[in-house]
Amino acid sequence: MSRRDRALLLAGATVAAAALTWFATIWHAFFDLSIYDGAVSYWLRDGGMIYDWLRLESRYGFTYPPFAAFLMAPMAYLPWPLVIVVACVATVVTTALIVWWVFGPAIRRHGRPPAFMAALTLLAVAVFEPMRETFVFGQVNTLLLAVVAADLLFLVARGSRWAGVGVGLAMAVKLTPGVFLLWLLVTRRWRAAAVATGTAAAATLLAAAAAPDMSREFWTSAIFDTNRVGTLAFVSNQSLQGVVARLSPAASPVWGLLLAAAALAVWAWRVRRADVPAGLALTGVLGCLVSPVTWVHHLVWLLPAFLLVVERGLGGERRLLWFAGVSWALMCSRVVWIWERNPAGPVGFLGSNLYVWISVALLFLVPPRRGAGLSDRAGTVRAWAYPRN
Template identity: 45%
Template structure:
């Protein structure tokens, strides 16, 4: 009976065969993208990409990268020197060309990651992959973290691209696995936990590759700007005041959470205890995911944990929650238990609505009371719930090895 229910649901979920149905899907895509393109540009003033641009221009004219501050603010460049080396081409063109390059690279990187995650789901369920990719892309584009990534001109999706290159390489058994993670960590330290993921899942060669790549990139930074490299690794790295206020509502990390809800004397000790518990849960679940061949879940868990344990996790950093959201949705669609299916899909829809809504910003200036506790910390609370609750070994990666998946017949296109 359960199998019949699932088969019926599968039939309902197939993409439209008729021309009017396909036109309706394309119209939805156009409307969502139109809203995205109309609302987003300039809302955050391209703040971060402007800092990247002016920093590398200053460096190319004899300045030091950590001396530049955006006029009227106390904010400047906060990434390792290797990041400035990678961003140096922006300084060779005009501002509008640099902005176009940043946006194009962000779109391409996000599209690649989405395709790698969505295509296996579409193939297994018999969907037309391009309809699936288009619709999920629209749902992805309107998420608050994605909107902020574009409007700030942030590099989050480019870092995800580098990390998920290694996701693909790991599943293919490529000897180049680890290079993308090493480069991403050298550009911005947030993805460093993915190196630990390789280590705790006993991928020794890949771990050494990632560490070697990271070390090589750090050395490039030292060669390019030795004094600024020493300053970063001995001073700037440890000075969180250069990044922003820890209790500010946009910081949806464990440290931001404890800073908002606890007295100052208690926030750091409690943060350390929570961080240790989160890392223990992550390591246990990651090893389990790797043991059954579910690298997608392992990477999704690591992305969530990066956001939780990093001292600063701005809302735009939460693009790392997307893989976990897709894992949750795929497990719901694949479940043969009708009640479980409904629970998982309802959870997916609820988290998506929450991430679209930008709910946390209602407590931008005051985060006290029950509303501030739950609403103002809603993103970090969702990440905490997903860490132990996200399904493993279900959906598109049910413990199959890459060889087994390659041998599996592709579903018929519709």
């Protein structure tokens, strides 16, 4: 491909990504970010209980632990446009870091030139529906994924005494990343698991000491209020529990638990043979499947899995490249929303749960290890030699 052709391809992809993001931004208008901003402003500027605040004409309020509220506290003193700018920049930067950390070896190995492949990869990520949703809702998903990825790929992989800190901090901000503590335990990284647990506990206790009433409200009441997060059967809930809820609103949640247990068994079987990047990818997939609520924007946790599948596909396994390409296109298309109002019938069942089926496939298809020669030339520890602690 000539330099002119590469420039035209990048220009076209950039315009497409910008247009999709712009229209999505108009539609969603940083809805979740406005909840964070309104809730912390109500708490710090009006003296109210953060978990009592609800967005105007909605039932949605602040759902994160108190430690997250302290991290978001600066929002209360910044003008709304600046809050949006900071959130957007943080999302873009953390996304770029995640892509480079996970997919960098493939970019250096297959990119001609590497800068072109890196730019094209970022544009492909930008049109991925979970990434678009994270950006335009103003969600924190990529920030948490970046913290966990940095911990696993650099601290855990190198046997650092600080390994587990990132997982612990992410757990203190949001409960879902706790699935990575399970990964540390299953792979017998006892010290890192202890550090993660201690970090999460310390952050939680620190928040409790600073705001005891808020902590009491969250851990005894708000955490159990499922009305604050939405309806399980809503098509945006692309978890196994969402599959059960759409199949029959009256179905017992036990069925969802049984499916989650099956996913957990497959994950445990696969992850014990996996290196750290694959462990990151597989555990991100597991978290999406077993969480009671996995909104579409939560599916950014699938990003490492997709990147590793593409990397292996570029290395010669074309079936994986085809799977990644077709699945990626489907997850850029918003196709599940066709069945937003009526997921009934065989076609509705298959279509409304499409992202769940892709997640299940990824649980089986993520390569457990990178092949020889894919290590970072700058000195990153070889994937197959990652120590355990």
